[in-house]
Every structure is written in C-alpha cells, then in structure tokens.
Amino acid sequence: MSLRRVSTPLAILLLGLWLGQAARAVEVRLTADGDDTELGEALENASLTVEARRADPPPEAQDLLAAARADYARLLGVLYAQGYYGGVIHIRVDGREVADLPPFGAPARIDRVAITVDPGPRFRFSRAEIAPLAPGTELPDGFAAGKRARASLIEQAGRTSIAAWRDAGHAKAALADQSVVADHDARTLDARLRLDPGPRLRFGRLAIDGRTRVRPERVHAIAGLPEGEVFSPEELQASTERLRRTGTFRSVALREADAANPDGTLDITAALVDEKKRRLGFGAEYGTTDGLTLSGFWMHRNLLRGAERLRLSAEIAGLSGETGGIDYSLGALFERPATFTPDTALYVLGEISADDEPDYKQRDITVGAGLSHIFSDTLEGSAGFLVRYTEIEDDLGDREITQLSFPVSMTRDTRDSELDPRTGTYLSVQAEPFVGLDNPENGARLYADARAYRGFGERVVVAGRVQMGSLLGASADAVPSDWLFYSGGGGTVRGQPYQSLAVDLGNDDSRGGRSFVGLSMELRTGITRSIGVVGFVDAGHIGDGEVPGEGGDWHAGAGLGLRYDTGIGPIRLDVGAPIQGDTGDGVQIYIGIGQAF
Structure with a gap:
C-alpha cells in the first residue's frame, strides 16, 4: 500500500480482486489527499471484502458479494468514528455497483472488486x-x-x-x-x-436460575452479594468471580432485574450451569538430569453439595534420571470456599511421600489445615498449621523428626499471563515458623521469589528472577532435609546438574545449605507468531549461614532455548551448560510446558 498526496478529493482504493479458476495477485493501494494514514488503515481493517480475499481457499462468488454488501455499513461506521460525515462509498464488482445488483441476480463469477471511498471534509x-x-x-x-x-x-x-x-x-x-x-x-x-440517572438503588434478593446441584444457601454464601447495601457494579463483578473460581460451575452470569422493587432494591438472578462433578488429569515433564516426572489427579468438584473440592493426587519423579532414585508422593486436599467470609477458603490436607535424592533419602507423613484469603485480583494469602513426621538418611546420620509448623504466605501477581508473561511482576513470600516436638530446636524457614517482565515491541521480552531462602534459629540436622537449600537444575540454575551445589562436609559428604540465592535472566525473542528463541543466564549461591549470599559458593549456567506457542502456553526446550563453578560439565536439556519462570 502506497500513500501520496494528490489534489483531487480523498479517494481510497482499498482492494482490487482478480479471481479466475485460481487466485490471482491483488493490488491494494491507498491514494489520499492528505496524510490521514489512520483512516486508511481503519478502513482496510474493517472491510470484510479484504478479509475474505485473504482467506485460503479463496471465497466463492456469493460469499465475496455478501461481504461487499456488508462493507457499505462497516466503512460508513469507520468514517463516522474518524470524524468524517460527508463521505461517499462506491463498491463495484466487475464495474457494477454492488448496491444496484438485484438480490437474486448475483453473478456466478467475480473477477474484480474495487472499493473507493471519498471521506469528504473532517468535522x-x-x-x-x-x-x-x-x-x-x-x-x-x-x-x-x-x-x-x-x-x-x-x-x-x-x-x-x-x-x-x-x-x-x-x-x-x-x-x-x-x-x-x-x-x-x-x-x-x-x-x-x-x-x-434514575433512583439510587440497593441490592435486593439473589435468586438462582438453573438446575445446579449446589445448595442455595451455599450459592448465597459463596457469591457474598451484599443484600441491602448500595448497588455497585464492582460488587456484582466480585460475586460473579467468586462463583467462577470455585471451579464448580461451567458458566456463571449474574443478571440485574429489569425493574427495581418498590422499596428501592434491585433483585439479582444468578444463572448457573454446573461443571461435571469429577475430573481426571495427567502431566509429564522431562529433563536430562532430572529425568521423567509423571503426575496425575482425580478431583470431585462438589463433594458435599457446597462447592467443596476433594483432590487426590499422585506423582512419580526421577524416572531414568540422575537425581538419586525415584521419588513418590500421594496427597489429598479438601477445600471449602466461603468459610467465615466469601473470599476465605478452608483447606485440609494430607500427604505421604518418599524422596530419594543424591544427598539424602527421606520419608514423610504430613497432615494439616488452614485458611486462604483473596484480598484482590492480584493479592492473596494463606495461613495454617502442619504436623509432620520425617525419617531421614543422609550424611549427617539416620534420624527421625516430628515438628509442628505454621506456614504463612502472601502472593502478589500482576502478570498478564501465568504460562507466558510479557508484562507485570510476581512476588511470593513464605514464612514457616516451627516447633520441634521431639527436640528442643525451634526456628523458621523463609523463602521469597520475585519476578519481573518487560516487553519491547511485539516480540521481545526481558525477564528477571530473584530467589532467596534462609533457615533461622535451628541447626541443619534439626529439620527435614528438603527444608535445606540446594542449587542446580531446572528450577534454579540450568546447565548445572540437579542439586549439584550444596555444603561440603568433607570426605565426599555433603548436605543442603541454610541459605540460598538464585538469579536468572532471560531474553525472549519471537521469530514467528508460533516460534521463539530464548537466551538465558542463571546463577545460584548456597551458604551454611542464615544470611543469604554470605560465605559459601556460587555457580552459574547459560544457554539457549526454543519455544513453540500452542495457544495455551509455550512448549519449552532449553539447552544449558556451566559457565562458572566446578559442580558440573557438559550440557543439560530441559523440556516442559510454559516459560521457565
């Protein structure tokens, strides 16, 4: 499309279509008296005829003619939207004005369509x-x-x-x-x-439309519609979102009554369609060092007819890997929405696990309960308690630990996408104070994960991540081994072997550290709409003290990655190698769904 100034009134030739037995080349040229390129682009984007011509295979004559007839109103709407109210539009098929063609005398073949727009003066x-x-x-x-x-x-x-x-x-x-x-x-x-404006109204009764299996009193509790309070679109949207995020309903729509009640209230109707009661899912992820991880779950969405969810999950990790042996876990999680407040959920959990890692073997039984609360669209938190029994075999010796802990977490997430973010930030802070039930050592484990994303143009994204962790007040042998920190592998430093950086105890013995720092940087560039490449650099530090970054050792890795966008999230392939430290050599390969962070 070319743009040049002429002395005649503005005339836009948006499309010339030549259709024979096979599709022919089409010239699209904009000739304008002035420099209103915005108008030309808006007209072209609005034209159904232009869109139809780009289709593969080319459209039939009747479809092209229907698009041309619809373009009169569409292009006139563009003129009005841009401030032109005296425009003249001509759409000609093989030299004949489309508006003059008889409805039942459409041509069987179309060789050329010309659209000409004279917008007239700007108002x-x-x-x-x-x-x-x-x-x-x-x-x-x-x-x-x-x-x-x-x-x-x-x-x-x-x-x-x-x-x-x-x-x-x-x-x-x-x-x-x-x-x-x-x-x-x-x-x-x-x-x-x-x-x-009409009168100022208050929320009235919430009625339920649809054959939902959720009890009416639970629908009211989950929605949390503030009946009797002043009407608010924000509150109405919040109630809608509370019902949706239970996962119990396939569709949720809250509709306002056509007219207010005599007492100044406005009734609301919740149109609900239930999801299937049960769901089954599977997952897989592979890394050359980490091996193959297989996971699956079964979930009931409405266990007690109050939108309660019961999720049973299982995972096997380390298959054909170099991370020690095979890890197993079996877990159950019960969640009840709208407990105490509409935005507060109760959870009860239990888990049995066995980990066979390079530096330790560990078996756990964990039970606990707590509350999670959604403060806003971007902020949520949780607090609860856990009782955990652990059997450990590592370089510190065999031992058993029983502890009571109180995990607290807060997460602020402003990312535009969870699997493929381009903008926004993510911050998760976790603190877990604990009391030893079979030893006098008490303390707390702290962990923070901060991420930031910045897009440049349509296809370039710079992403950064900082992780920090610390074990306070207790010695390394007074806590489960998986509470200590390691570095290396897909979640910390790509290119370095899995959990390859730890605290050296001498005589080829090692254990996890009491502090951790992880740094990651990625440059993501799109090559096509579906294919992208990534360059990355990761670094990690493990220390034996409580302060992250002090003492201890660093190692780092770097590499390149390939991304294929599936529409849901990118398939990830990363190839990394060590660039600092003596914890590994050679390349490591990581495959998964979604960006690395």
Missing part, C-alpha cells in the same frame, strides 16, 4: 455536552468543542457517564435523549446527550 465539535453528570465523572479528552468530532468519542462519553452513575448506585442510569446534528457548510457537529 469538528461545535458543541459537546452531556448532562447530568455524576460527581467525579471524567469525560474523554477529545469530547469538547473544537476537537475532532469522532462518533466514537460520543459513544465513549455516553458509556463513561452512565458507568459513573452506576458506580454511584444508580443501577438503571440510561441515555434519555440525544441530539447529534452535522452542519456540512460549517463542517461541524453539534452533540448533546441527556441522561436519566
């Missing part, structure tokens, strides 16, 4: 008024006298003003009258809108 607002306005309403910047009279601004001003009244509790605010007059001689537009 400006002579008046731009909307009233009454709710306190604090912020109208669009361009909706003012003297500004370019885009029809889209009038629509946006109306939506913004009605939304402001609804935010103030006027649920039935609506457009009562409008006057939009174009003066073609003066090239101006007079726009005046009159709103009817």
Whole structure:
C-alpha cells in the first residue's frame, strides 16, 4: 500500500480482486489527499471484502458479494468514528455497483472488486455536552468543542457517564435523549446527550436460575452479594468471580432485574450451569538430569453439595534420571470456599511421600489445615498449621523428626499471563515458623521469589528472577532435609546438574545449605507468531549461614532455548551448560510446558 498526496478529493482504493479458476495477485493501494494514514488503515481493517480475499481457499462468488454488501455499513461506521460525515462509498464488482445488483441476480463469477471511498471534509465539535453528570465523572479528552468530532468519542462519553452513575448506585442510569446534528457548510457537529440517572438503588434478593446441584444457601454464601447495601457494579463483578473460581460451575452470569422493587432494591438472578462433578488429569515433564516426572489427579468438584473440592493426587519423579532414585508422593486436599467470609477458603490436607535424592533419602507423613484469603485480583494469602513426621538418611546420620509448623504466605501477581508473561511482576513470600516436638530446636524457614517482565515491541521480552531462602534459629540436622537449600537444575540454575551445589562436609559428604540465592535472566525473542528463541543466564549461591549470599559458593549456567506457542502456553526446550563453578560439565536439556519462570 502506497500513500501520496494528490489534489483531487480523498479517494481510497482499498482492494482490487482478480479471481479466475485460481487466485490471482491483488493490488491494494491507498491514494489520499492528505496524510490521514489512520483512516486508511481503519478502513482496510474493517472491510470484510479484504478479509475474505485473504482467506485460503479463496471465497466463492456469493460469499465475496455478501461481504461487499456488508462493507457499505462497516466503512460508513469507520468514517463516522474518524470524524468524517460527508463521505461517499462506491463498491463495484466487475464495474457494477454492488448496491444496484438485484438480490437474486448475483453473478456466478467475480473477477474484480474495487472499493473507493471519498471521506469528504473532517468535522469538528461545535458543541459537546452531556448532562447530568455524576460527581467525579471524567469525560474523554477529545469530547469538547473544537476537537475532532469522532462518533466514537460520543459513544465513549455516553458509556463513561452512565458507568459513573452506576458506580454511584444508580443501577438503571440510561441515555434519555440525544441530539447529534452535522452542519456540512460549517463542517461541524453539534452533540448533546441527556441522561436519566434514575433512583439510587440497593441490592435486593439473589435468586438462582438453573438446575445446579449446589445448595442455595451455599450459592448465597459463596457469591457474598451484599443484600441491602448500595448497588455497585464492582460488587456484582466480585460475586460473579467468586462463583467462577470455585471451579464448580461451567458458566456463571449474574443478571440485574429489569425493574427495581418498590422499596428501592434491585433483585439479582444468578444463572448457573454446573461443571461435571469429577475430573481426571495427567502431566509429564522431562529433563536430562532430572529425568521423567509423571503426575496425575482425580478431583470431585462438589463433594458435599457446597462447592467443596476433594483432590487426590499422585506423582512419580526421577524416572531414568540422575537425581538419586525415584521419588513418590500421594496427597489429598479438601477445600471449602466461603468459610467465615466469601473470599476465605478452608483447606485440609494430607500427604505421604518418599524422596530419594543424591544427598539424602527421606520419608514423610504430613497432615494439616488452614485458611486462604483473596484480598484482590492480584493479592492473596494463606495461613495454617502442619504436623509432620520425617525419617531421614543422609550424611549427617539416620534420624527421625516430628515438628509442628505454621506456614504463612502472601502472593502478589500482576502478570498478564501465568504460562507466558510479557508484562507485570510476581512476588511470593513464605514464612514457616516451627516447633520441634521431639527436640528442643525451634526456628523458621523463609523463602521469597520475585519476578519481573518487560516487553519491547511485539516480540521481545526481558525477564528477571530473584530467589532467596534462609533457615533461622535451628541447626541443619534439626529439620527435614528438603527444608535445606540446594542449587542446580531446572528450577534454579540450568546447565548445572540437579542439586549439584550444596555444603561440603568433607570426605565426599555433603548436605543442603541454610541459605540460598538464585538469579536468572532471560531474553525472549519471537521469530514467528508460533516460534521463539530464548537466551538465558542463571546463577545460584548456597551458604551454611542464615544470611543469604554470605560465605559459601556460587555457580552459574547459560544457554539457549526454543519455544513453540500452542495457544495455551509455550512448549519449552532449553539447552544449558556451566559457565562458572566446578559442580558440573557438559550440557543439560530441559523440556516442559510454559516459560521457565
């Protein structure tokens, strides 16, 4: 498409289509009197004829003709949206105006379609008024006298003003009258809108529409609709989201009643469709050192007819790997939403596991319970207690540990995607104070994981990650071995062997450290829409003291990765090698779903 200035009125030739037995080349050229490239792009993007021509295989004649007929209204809408109210549109099929073709006399073959648009002069607002306005309403910047009279601004001003009244509790605010007059001689537009805010309303009764298996009292408790309080679209959306995140419903829609009740309340109807009660899932991940990990789960979504979830899970890790032996785990997790508050859930868990790692063997039985709470769309936290019995075999000797711990965590997540983030940040902070039930040593384990993402253009993303951990107040032999810190492998330093960096005890003995620092940086670049490459550098530090980064040793790895976007998340292939430290040599390969972090 070329753009050049001519003295004739603006004429846009968006498309020339040549169709024979096979598809022919199409020339798309924009010739403009002026420099309004935004208009040309908007017209081309809106044209169904242009879109149909790009289809593979090429469209049939009747489909192309239908697209051309629809383009009159679509292109006129673009002109109005851009502030042009005197435009002339011609769409010709083999030289004949599409609007003049008889409905039942369509040609059997189309060789050429030409779309020509003369937008005419650009209009400006002579008046731009909307009233009454709710306190604090912020109208669009361009909706003012003297500004370019885009029809889209009038629509946006109306939506913004009605939304402001609804935010103030006027649920039935609506457009009562409008006057939009174009003066073609003066090239101006007079726009005046009159709103009817309606009365300020309160939330009424929540009714349930649909044959859900969840008990009505539990639907009310989960939704948490504040009946009797002033109407709020934000509260209505929050109730909708609470019902959705239970995972019990396939679809959730909260609809406002058409009219308010005489007492000034507005009833809400929850239209619910249940998901299947049971779900079965499987997963797999492979690394050259870590080996193959297989996992699976069975879940019941509505165990006691209160949207309670019971999840039974199993995992086998380390198959054909170099991480010691094979690890096993069996777990059960029960969750009950809307416990104490609509945003608070109760959980009860139990797990049996056996880990065969390079530096230790460990068997665990864990039971516990707690509460999780969602503070906002980006912030959530949890607190609870765990009782854990552990049998350990490592270089410190064989021992048994029983402890009571109180895990607390907070997570703030502003990423635009969990599997393939381009912008935003992620911060997770965990603290787990513990009391030894069979020894006098007490303390706490701390861990933090911070990530940040920054996109440049459409295909370049820089991602960074910092991990820190510390064991406070207790010696290394007073806690389970998996509470100590190691570095190396897919979750810490790619290119270094799995858990290859630890605390050296001499005589070829080693154990995990009491502190940890992990640093990662990635440069992600898209080559095509589906294929991308990644360059990465990771570093890790393990120390024997409580302060992360002090004493101890560092090691690092770097490499390249390939990503294939599946639409759900990228398939990840990373190849890394050591660049610092003496904990490994050769390359390591990692395969999984989603970005590395």
